[in-house]
Amino acid sequence: MLEILYQDDSLVAINKPHGLLVHQSKIARDAKEFAIQLLRDQIGQKVYPVHRLDRKTSGVLLFALTEEMNSTFQEMFMNREIKKIYKAIVRGYTPEKLTIDYPLKREDGKIQDAISHIRRISATEIDLPFGNHPTSRYSLIEIEPETGRFHQIRKHLAHIRHPIIADRPHGCNKQNKLFLEKFDMNSMLLHAETLSFIHPITKENIEISAGYSSEFKRMLGVLEYPCNHQTSHYKK
Numbered sequence: 001m002l003e004i005l006y007q008d009d010s011l012v013a014i015n016k017p018h019g020l021l022v023h024q025s026k027i028a029r030d031a032k033e034f035a036i037q038l039l040r041d042q043i044g045q046k047v048y049p050v051h052r053l054d055r056k057t058s059g060v061l062l063f064a065l066t067e068e069m070n071s072t073f074q075e076m077f078m079n080r081e082i083k084k085i086y087k088a089i090v091r092g093y094t095p096e097k098l099t100i101d102y103p104l105k106r107e108d109g110k111i112q113d114a115i116s117h118i119r120r121i122s123a124t125e126i127d128l129p130f131g132n133h134p135t136s137r138y139s140l141i142e143i144e145p146e147t148g149r150f151h152q153i154r155k156h157l158a159h160i161r162h163p164i165i166a167d168r169p170h171g172c173n174k175q176n177k178l179f180l181e182k183f184d185m186n187s188m189l190l191h192a193e194t195l196s197f198i199h200p201i202t203k204e205n206i207e208i209s210a211g212y213s214s215e216f217k218r219m220l221g222v223l224e225y226p227c228n229h230q231t232s233h234y235k236k
Contacts, residue, residue, distance in 0.1 A: 012062075022053060086145070086192050087143075087190075089165050092161070100116045101113075124225055131174070151170065158170040194207060
């Protein structure tokens with residue numbers, strides 16, 4: 001069963017597992033289960049995803065329970081009234097704070113503005129030789145995307161040469177191979193941690209947070225980051 005983080009008469013949010021598609025896709029015909037279908041069957045009513053998460057990304061995924069609320073949230077996302085916070089483990093030491101303002105090209109060739117704000121939470125260096133380096137360095141970072149372009153966070157972090165661990169195709173193939181061989185790990189380390197907004201009906205401030213996936217937690221330990229007690233919750 002899916003972990004339900006928040007539910008009222010018009011909205012429901014889940015902690016989407018890594019590897020689960022939101023809906024059917026032409027580029028992933030191998031998938032037999034989808035978040036829409038699983039959640040619909042679990043709560044017994046039709047659901048409308050108001051935003052998307054990549055198949056490889058875990059974390060907060062919000063659904064509307066009515067067409068009207070779906071339209072409202074589509075407009076709220078378009079107007080940037082929804083705050084999203086992600087966590088990622090990336091290669092190297094990132095700057096402590098950085099705004100990435102780097103336009104991205106869509107499949108049809110159209111260029112779109114794309115802005116992401118990052119903050120380094122912690123940096124670590126482990127005793128693992130890589131290439132010409134006697135050790136390996138990684139950063140645990142927080143990302144707040146100001147825009148919502150396709151694969152925006154993944155492309156932006158690759159652009160600044162701090163790719164997300166186990167990201168394919170935007171990441172570093174050598175690092176991905178290292179993690180697979182040394183740690184038996186191939187889950188992309190990107191997690192949609194928090195979604196916050198003003199509820200359109202109750203006018204309350206809602207903040208929904210999703211606990212890390214098991215692999216994300218395991219890698220925090222492997223990479224010797226300080227103990228993190230992040231859990232799923234919501235608050236008003």
